Amino acid sequence: MIFAMSRTFAIYISLLGAATLIVIAWPPAALFGLFLGVVPGIVLWIAPSLFVYSLAWWCTRAIVRQIPIARLAPANSYRFIIPVFSGAIVALPAVLIPYLLNMQAEEAALRLQVSDQELDKPIVLPNTVALVIDGNYNRSKKRPFCETLCVRLLFNSTVARVIVVDPAHGNSTTAFWIERRETCPGRPNLNFAVVWTTDFPLVRGDTFRDRVRSRIAGGECLMEGDGRLEEAAATISYRHVERGTTVFQRPWSLRPGPPVVNRLEILDARGATIYRRTEVTIIKLTTPLQIGTAAGLLTTATYAGWARYNKSVGQIGPHGRDVLPHILGSAARMPEKNPS
Numbered sequence: 106m107i108f109a110m111s112r113t114f115a116i117y118i119s120l121l122g123a124a125t126l127i128v129i130a131w132p133p134a135a136l137f138g139l140f141l142g143v144v145p146g147i148v149l150w151i152a153p154s155l156f157v158y159s160l161a162w163w164c165t166r167a168i169v170r171q172i173p174i175a176r177l178a179p180a181n182s183y184r185f186i187i188p189v190f191s192g193a194i195v196a197l198p199a200v201l202i203p204y205l206l207n208m209q210a211e212e213a214a215l216r217l218q219v220s221d222q223e224l225d226k227p228i229v230l231p232n233t234v235a236l237v238i239d240g241n242y243n244r245s246k247k248r249p250f251c252e253t254l255c256v257r258l259l260f261n262s263t264v265a266r267v268i269v270v271d272p273a274h275g276n277s278t279t280a281f282w283i284e285r286r287e288t289c290p291g292r293p294n295l296n297f298a299v300v301w302t303t304d305f306p307l308v309r310g311d312t313f314r315d316r317v318r319s320r321i322a323g324g325e326c327l328m329e330g331d332g333r334l335e336e337a338a339a340t341i342s343y344r345h346v347e348r349g350t351t352v353f354q355r356p357w358s359l360r361p362g363p364p365v366v367n368r369l370e371i372l373d374a375r376g377a378t379i380y381r382r383t384e385v386t387i388i389k390l391t392t393p394l395q396i397g398t399a400a401g402l403l404t405t406a407t408y409a410g411w412a413r414y415n416k417s418v419g420q421i422g423p424h425g426r427d428v429l430p431h432i433l434g435s436a437a438r439m440p441e442k443n444p445s
Contacts, residue, residue: 107142110163118159124152133400146331153396158195166191188224203390204361210282214385214418217346217366221419222381227434229369234258235268235337238424239345242271242296251281251327254341254429256317259283260325260440263433268332272344280332289326301426302433314441323443339379340372343425352388356410361388369425371432380432384421388413 110118126151128134139146169191236255240336243250249269251259258264259281266282279294297314304313321327334340349365364387371380390413391397421428430437 114163118156118163119129121152121156121159123225124149125156128152129396129409132398132409135398136400136402150398153398153409157201157396161195162188162191163388165194166350169194179356200391202359203392203394206394207389210364210387210389211418214364214387217364217385218419219274220381221383222378224380224432227432227436228259228379230264230339230433230436231374232265233268233337234264234266235270235334235340237270237272237334237340237342237344239273239343240271241269241296241424242274242277243296247295248293249279250294251279251329252296252424253260253299253301253313254424254437255281255294256327257344257437257440258318260317260438262439263436266332268334268337270334273407276334278332278334280336281327281329284326284328285324286326287324289321289327290325293321293327294329295327299426301422301430301437301439302422303430304435313439316440319442320440332333338374340370342368342370342372343421344368344370346383349386350388352413352415353406353408356408359390359411361413364388367421369421369428382419382421382428384417384419386415386417389416 133148135146138149166188169187180227234309236252238249238252238254241249241252249271251267251269255269258267269279269281271277281294295317297317298414307313344367346362346364346368347363347366350362351365355361364385366386367384369382369384370378373379374383385388390411395412397410399406399408400406
């Protein structure tokens with residue numbers, strides 16, 4: 106019969122189907138398969154995609170063989186031409202679907218960056234600068250803290266006063282400045298969570314944190330108080346324009362959802378744009394279309410769905426750290442440990 110499945114192919118597709126059910130139901134199976142040997146791990150990893158494409162190929166081949174013109178073909182065509190033609194039919198959407206969807210995602214990213222504005226040389230900042238940074242908030246003190254950029258601008262004597270704003274908490278503000286005193290009052294409201302790549306290699310006892318602590322211990326006190334955004338003659342902002350989706354969300358949707366969009370801007374006192382860069386992280390499908398699984402030893406997060414990966418366009422890094430050293434120049438360098 107035309108639709109009869111050979112015994113060999115039936116065993117093959119049954120074993121693949123069993124492996125697919127195991128790895129889709131429990132993604133760590135592929136990881137543990139690697140511990141048993143490279144071959145078992147690879148087989149479990151590719152089993153879902155191989156099962157789908159093998160079954161699709163067999164069904165397509167059976168349908169093609171039903172076409173009247175195919176029945177008139179020489180007998181040897183059943184062994185070569187029809188299988189190859191059936192494979193091409195299956196491969197076409199497997200390549201075109203991710204290609205078209207990925208192209209749409211990249212075009213959407215470019216549209217989000219159409220208003221970006223780059224600089225040819227580092228800018229000169231005024232005496233009072235505002236930093237508007239999403240997530241820059243000290244929950245224990247209920248106000249924004251002086252993070253790494255704030256510290257750099259002040260301890261490099263680039264600006265005299267920094268107004269820090271956190272838009273995620275009602276645009277709460279805190280003003281920071283440096284005063285020379287014998288003894289610094291209280292514990293400074295600092296945060297060193299975001300480490301800049303320009304600060305590496307780190308030397309024990311001479312890190313960014315060590316240098317700032319040393320300066321404060323030497324009498325350069327980081328002071329804080331009330332401040333208003335209107336005081337600033339320039340504003341540096343880092344905002345989450347769109348939270349977007351991750352590869353773990355909507356795993357079986359060919360359209361993964363909106364991208365993650367972050368934007369770094371520098372505005373003058375009138376609100377005119379001096380600099381703007383938009384970082385867009387899109388989720389792309391692998392080509393050809395595949396079913397992917399993922400799991401790790403140190404995480405409980407698992408994934409089973411269409412194989413996808415992140416691609417960032419216009420990178421700015423956490424809080425803009427990838428581009429700020431270039432657009433601020435010496436103002437953004439790591440502060441000296443003991444300035445003359």
